[in-house]
Amino acid sequence: MADVENPNERLIIDDIPATMKAVWFESFGDTNQLNYDTQFPTFHLRPNETEVVVQVYATSINPVDWKLLLGYLQVPCYIRLLKSRLRFKFPFIPCFDVSGVVVKVGENCTKFNVGDEVYGMAKHNKCGAAAEYMVIDENLLASKPNNLTHKEAASLPLTALTSYQGLVKYGKIKPGDRILIIGASGGTGTMAIQIAKHFGCLITAVCSKENFDYVRGLGADEVLDYKEKNWWDEFDGYDFDLVFDCIGIPENAQQKARRVLKLNGDFVTIVGDKPRPLTTSNLLKYGWDKMIIPHYYHITTEANGEDLDIITDIVEAGGIIPHISEEFPLSRTKDAFEKIKRGHQRGKNIIVLV
Numbered sequence: 001m002a003d004v005e006n007p008n009e010r011l012i013i014d015d016i017p018a019t020m021k022a023v024w025f026e027s028f029g030d031t032n033q034l035n036y037d038t039q040f041p042t043f044h045l046r047p048n049e050t051e052v053v054v055q056v057y058a059t060s061i062n063p064v065d066w067k068l069l070l071g072y073l074q075v076p077c078y079i080r081l082l083k084s085r086l087r088f089k090f091p092f093i094p095c096f097d098v099s100g101v102v103v104k105v106g107e108n109c110t111k112f113n114v115g116d117e118v119y120g121m122a123k124h125n126k127c128g129a130a131a132e133y134m135v136i137d138e139n140l141l142a143s144k145p146n147n148l149t150h151k152e153a154a155s156l157p158l159t160a161l162t163s164y165q166g167l168v169k170y171g172k173i174k175p176g177d178r179i180l181i182i183g184a185s186g187g188t189g190t191m192a193i194q195i196a197k198h199f200g201c202l203i204t205a206v207c208s209k210e211n212f213d214y215v216r217g218l219g220a221d222e223v224l225d226y227k228e229k230n231w232w233d234e235f236d237g238y239d240f241d242l243v244f245d246c247i248g249i250p251e252n253a254q255q256k257a258r259r260v261l262k263l264n265g266d267f268v269t270i271v272g273d274k275p276r277p278l279t280t281s282n283l284l285k286y287g288w289d290k291m292i293i294p295h296y297y298h299i300t301t302e303a304n305g306e307d308l309d310i311i312t313d314i315v316e317a318g319g320i321i322p323h324i325s326e327e328f329p330l331s332r333t334k335d336a337f338e339k340i341k342r343g344h345q346r347g348k349n350i351i352v353l354v
C-alpha cells in the first residue's frame with residue numbers, strides 16, 4: 001500500500017500492506033520486553049465474520065497495559081485449560097484503546113463500512129492497538145465523536161467505559177447524589193468527574209494539592225488532598241451515595257467506607273486494595289469484601305460498543321472533554337509505559353501513528 005497523505009484517499013483503502021510498524025512482546029515481564037518493529041508481518045490481520053481491520057491513527061496508554069505486560073491479567077491456569085480463548089498468543093501487540101478508520105470488514109459486519117471513523121476498546125487478551133493496523137470485533141467499536149480528533153478520541157475508551165460502567169451501571173447514579181472519587185486527577189478519575197457532573201451529581205474529589213485547580217475545572221465541588229492529612233478520618237458526618245475508588249484505598253478501608261456511605265450506598269472500586277494478579281486467593285478475597293459491604297463492587301471494565309455509543313453522545317453534548325498529558329510516536333511506546341508506571345498522571349498519554 002502506498003503512503004497516502006490525502007485523508008479522503010485513505011478512506012478508500014481496502015488492502016493491507018504485508019508489513020507494518022508495531023510494538024510487541026514475546027513473554028511477560030517489564031518494559032525491556034517491548035520491541036518496536038517497522039517490518040512486523042500482517043498475515044494475522046484476517047477479520048472473522050463480525051470483525052473489522054482498523055487503520056490505527058492513535059492509541060493511548062493505560063496502567064492496565066503495563067499490568068498486562070507484567071502478566072497480571074492471566075487467569076489461573078485451570079481456567080486457561082478450560083477456556084482456551086482466555087490464553088494470550090505471542091508475539092503479543094499491546095494497547096486496548098484505538099481511534100482510526102475501518103479499512104476492511106468481515107462478511108457479516110452490519111455496523112461499520114470501509115472508511116468509517118471509529119474508536120473503541122479491545123478485549124484484554126487481544127489488544128493490538130500499538131500497531132498501524134489491528135483486528136477488532138465491530139461490536140466493540142463506536143463512531144468517533146464528531147467533535148474530536150483521532151488523538152482525542154483514542155484517549156477515551158477504556159477510562160470512559162470504566163467510569164461510565166462503575167458510576168452508571170453499577171452505582172446507578174442520579175441527579176443530586178453525593179459521590180466521592182478517589183484518584184480524581186488520573187485517566188479514569190478525570191472521566192469519572194465529568195460523567196458524574198453530566199448526571200447532575202455533587203462531587204468530592206481526592207487527589208494531590210497540585211491537581212486541585214485541574215479537578216475543580218473538570219467539575220469537582222470539593223477537593224481533598226490525600227497527601228496532607230489522614231483524609232479518611234475527616235469524614236465523620238459525611239453521607240455519600242457512592243464511593244468510586246480508582247486507587248485501591250488503604251488498609252481497613254472497607255470498614256471506613258461504611259462510615260462515609262449511606263446505608264444503601266455503593267462502593268465501587270476498580271483496583272481493590274492494591275493491584276493484584278487474578279489468583280484463586282484474590283478471587284476468594286473479593287467474595288469476602290463483598291460480604292463486608294453488600295454493595296461492594298470490584299469491577300473489571302467491559303469492552304462494549306453500545307456503552308461507547310452512549311459515551312459518544314455525552315462527548316458530543318460537551319459533557320466529556322479529553323485531557324491529553326503527553327503525545328508519543330509509536331517508536332517511543334516504551335517511554336510511555338515507563339511514564340504510566342510512575343502512577344501520577346494528569347489525564348492521558350497517547351501514542352500517535354497518523
Ligand SMILES: NC(=O)c1ccc[n+]([C@@H]2O[C@H](COP(=O)([O-])OP(=O)(O)OC[C@H]3O[C@@H](n4cnc5c(N)ncnc54)[C@H](OP(=O)(O)O)[C@@H]3O)[C@@H](O)[C@H]2O)c1
Nearest residue numbers: 063064162183185186187188208226270299300301344345
Ligand atoms: N478494574 C478495571 O477494569 C480498571 C479499569 C481502569 C483502570 N484500572 C486501574 O485503576 C487505577 C487508576 O487508573 P488510571 O487510569 O486513573 O491511572 P492514572 O492515570 O495513572 O492515574 C492515577 C492517579 O492516581 C493519583 N493518586 C496516586 N496515589 C493516590 C492516592 N494515594 N490517593 C489518591 N490519588 C492518588 C495520581 O494523582 P496525583 O498526581 O495527584 O498523585 C494520578 O492522577 C490503575 O491501577 C488502573 O490499572 C482498573
